[in-house]
Amino acid sequence: MVPGYREVRQLGAGRTGRVFLATYQQTGAYVAIKYLNATLRRDAEFMDRFRSDTHELVEIDDPNVVRLYEYVETPTRAAVVMELVDGVSLRTLLAEHRGISPEAALTVLKSTLLALAAAHERGVPHRDVNPENILVQADGTSKLADFGVVVHAEEPDVPAGSPEYMSPELWTQGRAGPPADVYAAACVLFEAVRGRPPYRAVKEDGALDVPAVRDRHLAEPVPLEVAPDSLRDLLRRGMAKDPATRYASARQFAAELEEDAVAGYGPDWEKRGRRHLGELATLLALRFPLARTERASGAGRTIRDRIPRLPPHLWVAGATVVAVAISLMMSGGRLPPGPGTILMPPPKTAQSEPEPAPVDAATPARTRTSAAPRRSTPARTVSPPPSPPPSPPPTVRQGGTSVPRPTAVRAAGIVGWSGTAGTIRVSADGTGPVRLRISYTRREGEGGAARTVRQETRTLRGSTAYASAVTHDPGGVSCGKRVYVGIVVMTEPAAGNGPQVSEVAVDGPACPTPTPTSHSPTPTPTPTPSEEHSRTAAGTPTPSEEALSQPSDEPTDQASEEPMMLLSTPEEEPPL
Numbered sequence: 001m002v003p004g005y006r007e008v009r010q011l012g013a014g015r016t017g018r019v020f021l022a023t024y025q026q027t028g029a030y031v032a033i034k035y036l037n038a039t040l041r042r043d044a045e046f047m048d049r050f051r052s053d054t055h056e057l058v059e060i061d062d063p064n065v066v067r068l069y070e071y072v073e074t075p076t077r078a079a080v081v082m083e084l085v086d087g088v089s090l091r092t093l094l095a096e097h098r099g100i101s102p103e104a105a106l107t108v109l110k111s112t113l114l115a116l117a118a119a120h121e122r123g124v125p126h127r128d129v130n131p132e133n134i135l136v137q138a139d140g141t142s143k144l145a146d147f148g149v150v151v152h153a154e155e156p157d158v159p160a161g162s163p164e165y166m167s168p169e170l171w172t173q174g175r176a177g178p179p180a181d182v183y184a185a186a187c188v189l190f191e192a193v194r195g196r197p198p199y200r201a202v203k204e205d206g207a208l209d210v211p212a213v214r215d216r217h218l219a220e221p222v223p224l225e226v227a228p229d230s231l232r233d234l235l236r237r238g239m240a241k242d243p244a245t246r247y248a249s250a251r252q253f254a255a256e257l258e259e260d261a262v263a264g265y266g267p268d269w270e271k272r273g274r275r276h277l278g279e280l281a282t283l284l285a286l287r288f289p290l291a292r293t294e295r296a297s298g299a300g301r302t303i304r305d306r307i308p309r310l311p312p313h314l315w316v317a318g319a320t321v322v323a324v325a326i327s328l329m330m331s332g333g334r335l336p337p338g339p340g341t342i343l344m345p346p347p348k349t350a351q352s353e354p355e356p357a358p359v360d361a362a363t364p365a366r367t368r369t370s371a372a373p374r375r376s377t378p379a380r381t382v383s384p385p386p387s388p389p390p391s392p393p394p395t396v397r398q399g400g401t402s403v404p405r406p407t408a409v410r411a412a413g414i415v416g417w418s419g420t421a422g423t424i425r426v427s428a429d430g431t432g433p434v435r436l437r438i439s440y441t442r443r444e445g446e447g448g449a450a451r452t453v454r455q456e457t458r459t460l461r462g463s464t465a466y467a468s469a470v471t472h473d474p475g476g477v478s479c480g481k482r483v484y485v486g487i488v489v490m491t492e493p494a495a496g497n498g499p500q501v502s503e504v505a506v507d508g509p510a511c512p513t514p515t516p517t518s519h520s521p522t523p524t525p526t527p528t529p530s531e532e533h534s535r536t537a538a539g540t541p542t543p544s545e546e547a548l549s550q551p552s553d554e555p556t557d558q559a560s561e562e563p564m565m566l567l568s569t570p571e572e573e574p575p576l
């Protein structure tokens with residue numbers, strides 16, 4: 001294992017290695033660690049190139065790129081320590097939902113192209129852009145992972161990469177570079193809207209027919225006829241067979257995408273796209289890396305104990321909120337109990353416990369490239385000593401390289417959620433930036449599915465304890481109807497207690513009672529016991545709600561600097 005980190009559980013394994021969820025021991029911040037597999041480690045050419053790429057990659061601090069914190073190489077391991085993205089891959093999302101809306105597909109593509117532009121401008125191609133390497137978060141933003149980590153094919157004469165996304169010049173001349181990345185990104189756009197890659201061919205046994213896929217990339221026209229009109233130009237130029245007629249750069253592709261998207265879908269296209277993506281990702285929240293974290297380590301044993309006593313009407317399920325709420329509980333979330341808080345029972349079937357992570361603590365670190373957030377000095381690679389020292393060096397960095405110190409978010413919580421207002425509290429172990437991703441949901445009645453009606457992102461910085469007020473217009477409620485208005489809060493870096501969710505019932509006004517014949521007075525509706533835990537849509541705000549209310553809270557998907565109240569005294573830390 002990488003010195004200085006504690007591995008929590010395996011997140012998955014692909015063709016290039018295994019990925020673990022881990023914490024940085026000094027701060028408790030979550031990270032993801034990828035161990036490159038033996039095939040890659042034995043490939044001297046790959047390793048030389050990858051080592052040199054990491055010098056550039058650690059310097060890239062871009063919201064569209066999964067941040068690379070450290071690259072650590074020992075005689076027996078090569079590990080990439082990176083930002084943990086609490087989300088799902090675009091591959092998983094597409095497998096569940098088939099195609100996504102053109103706006104959502106364009107949103108993902110724009111982020112991917114901006115990530116590529118950031119890396120290309122530092123001279124680093126990605127080499128394997130495909131839906132597995134694009135990670136989508138609950139707020140609909142996405143990040144590109146795995147720069148430079150590309151596996152060689154087992155078949156002879158097949159270049160490294162993923163055949164369904166490989167450009168003609170990569171097939172014929174092995175030329176990986178920015179144009180090939182642009183081509184692959186356009187293939188991802190096609191797959192996102194159609195639910196399948198542009199060129200597919202399978203053998204009788206169901207395995208990919210690689211030579212047939214190659215031929216189709218080389219000779220078959222781009223299947224534009226099955227793509228929405230507004231995407232055709234982008235696909236035509238993005239997937240041009242000749243790199244000279246393709247977009248000149250990822251940045252140019254992104255700029256033209258913006259123009260076409262505005263022309264085709266209006267100025268709000270990205271807001272809608274992100275909202276759609278966020279909804280789809282949120283439905284898969286149980287698969288987020290932090291969804292099972294504390295349960296896996298045993299800390300979730302008292303899940304039932306943490307469920308506040310709720311009236312029966314609050315034990316209701318809407319698809320989105322169920323998913324998030326279950327993930328919250330499985331991650332050991334502790335919501336402040338209150339009448340407006342909704343929590344779901346844990347699933348009936350137990351999830352299997354994770355495999356213990358491989359431990360390699362005795363192996364001395366030999367090469368280490370690292371980045372601390374906002375570090376300005378270039379990363380350095382330490383040359384391996386002639387022979388490993390007899391005992392492992394302390395986890396202190398060799399050669400003066402620094403270790404990442406991302407601010408860890410200890411906990412987040414939602415206090416006093418009323419459907420129209422509430423306060424999000426966040427405690428962190430440092431003053432570095434913490435992004436709050438807030439989604440507001442609404443369900444029509446008990447059996448209704450939750451819809452995300454609004455999302456916003458805020459950035460908190462400069463303190464270790466925050467209270468950030470939110471206000472929300474839950475919309476109208478018809479007479480005699482009840483809706484459930486929810487708030488889902490995630491942080492980046494991910495909070496130690498996982499995503500937070502709270503939901504309240506909001507009742508519409510009483511319907512007028514029909515009085516067919518007489519002029520007898522209309523009976524006053526008697527409040528049901530459950531109404532003690534609801535508030536009416538037209539209800540008068542309580543004094544505390546008034547105190548929290550802010551002027552019109554326009555929906556925004558843009559990151560914004562949040563004016564906030566800083567809590568400086570320890571007792572004012574969130575009650576989490």
Ligand SMILES: Nc1ncnc2c1ncn2[C@@H]1O[C@H](COP(=O)(O)OP(=O)(O)OP(=O)(O)O)[C@@H](O)[C@H]1O
Nearest residue numbers: 011012013014015016017019032083084085089132
């Ligand atoms: N930085 C990260 N944060 C959160 N999850 C991650 C991160 N990097 C990878 N994962 C997840 O870990 C799992 C394994 O990833 P890995 O990159 O090894 O496989 P892959 O991308 O599916 O395949 P390949 O190795 O062929 O690129 C995937 O589910 C992926 O979504």
